[in-house]
Amino acid sequence: MSEDADDKERRIVEARRKLMERWEQRMRDTPALSDARPQGSGPPNRHGMPKLPVGQTVTKKWPVLDLGRKPIVPKDKWQLKIDGAVEQPLTLDWAAFMALPQTTDTSDFHCVTSWSKMDMTWVGVRFADLMALVHPTPAAVHVMCHGYDGYTTNVALEEALKPDVLLAHTVDGHELPIEHGGPVRMITPQLYAWKGSKWISRIELLTREKLGFWEMNGYSSTAHPWRDDRYSRLRGL
Numbered sequence: 001m002s003e004d005a006d007d008k009e010r011r012i013v014e015a016r017r018k019l020m021e022r023w024e025q026r027m028r029d030t031p032a033l034s035d036a037r038p039q040g041s042g043p044p045n046r047h048g049m050p051k052l053p054v055g056q057t058v059t060k061k062w063p064v065l066d067l068g069r070k071p072i073v074p075k076d077k078w079q080l081k082i083d084g085a086v087e088q089p090l091t092l093d094w095a096a097f098m099a100l101p102q103t104t105d106t107s108d109f110h111c112v113t114s115w116s117k118m119d120m121t122w123v124g125v126r127f128a129d130l131m132a133l134v135h136p137t138p139a140a141v142h143v144m145c146h147g148y149d150g151y152t153t154n155v156a157l158e159e160a161l162k163p164d165v166l167l168a169h170t171v172d173g174h175e176l177p178i179e180h181g182g183p184v185r186m187i188t189p190q191l192y193a194w195k196g197s198k199w200i201s202r203i204e205l206l207t208r209e210k211l212g213f214w215e216m217n218g219y220s221s222t223a224h225p226w227r228d229d230r231y232s233r234l235r236g237l
């Protein structure tokens with residue numbers, strides 16, 4: 001690695017450490033990390049939660065779920081914008097994104113329609129590493145993730161900063177297929193999968209919670225699989 005890249009990586013690591021110190025307690029307080037009895041079955045996973053969350057069934061297949069529009073975004077046109085409540089807004093092109101520290105991680109994928117696909121190996125950039133570059137302001141609490149298809153979904157910062165949340169471009173040894181959100185999608189292994197925007201185009205830092213597409217259409221804003229937290233408590237109002 002060149003000295004420049006080395007230096008850049010060191011700065012990201014240091015900024016991430018500071019960010020994590022600030023958010024550590026709030027991350028530990030999230031469900032199901034803080035629940036005495038997270039709901040589900042099977043041996044504990046690496047977060048101490050039952051491998052299969054309550055109400056889920058294991059599938060080997062990988063269903064495709066989206067609004068029906070599958071945007072085709074060539075890598076040379078692809079950009080990721082990070083803005084809103086941050087000190088240093090940033091727009092990354094493909095080369096800049098791929099030059100960031102890359103993380104490989106194996107995690108489970110839980111869809112609210114009740115299937116879970118286990119042990120998927122992803123490669124991409126940690127959400128937390130991106131935040132270390134832009135420096136969220138002290139008032140930032142949530143993010144709105146936007147997709148190239150117009151999709152939106154909101155995620156609390158203490159969830160998005162968990163180390164298994166990636167912006168992934170590779171899955172199980174292959175380039176992420178377009179139908180699953182390629183070239184880059186977000187994954188949220190400790191939340192239902194709709195919290196992970198496919199074809200992600202923008203991460204907007206928010207100083208108060210706003211609702212995304214499914215969250216405005218009856219689904220839970222918090223989306224915790226080990227609490228069976230699928231639907232909005234405001235439903236029916």
Ligand SMILES: Nc1nc2c(c(=O)[nH]1)N[C@H]1C(S)=C(S)[C@@H](COP(=O)(O)O)O[C@H]1N2
Pocket residue numbers: 062063064065066067068111112146147148149150151179180181193194195196197198199200
């Ligand atoms: N941009 C975008 N991201 C999206 C969606 C979408 O419609 N558009 N659907 C969500 C839903 S509801 C789920 S369950 C997962 C499904 O991911 P998959 O199609 O790769 O299984 O993506 C989520 N991310």
Ligand SMILES: [Mo]
Pocket residue numbers: 065111112113193194
């Ligand atoms: Mo979904």
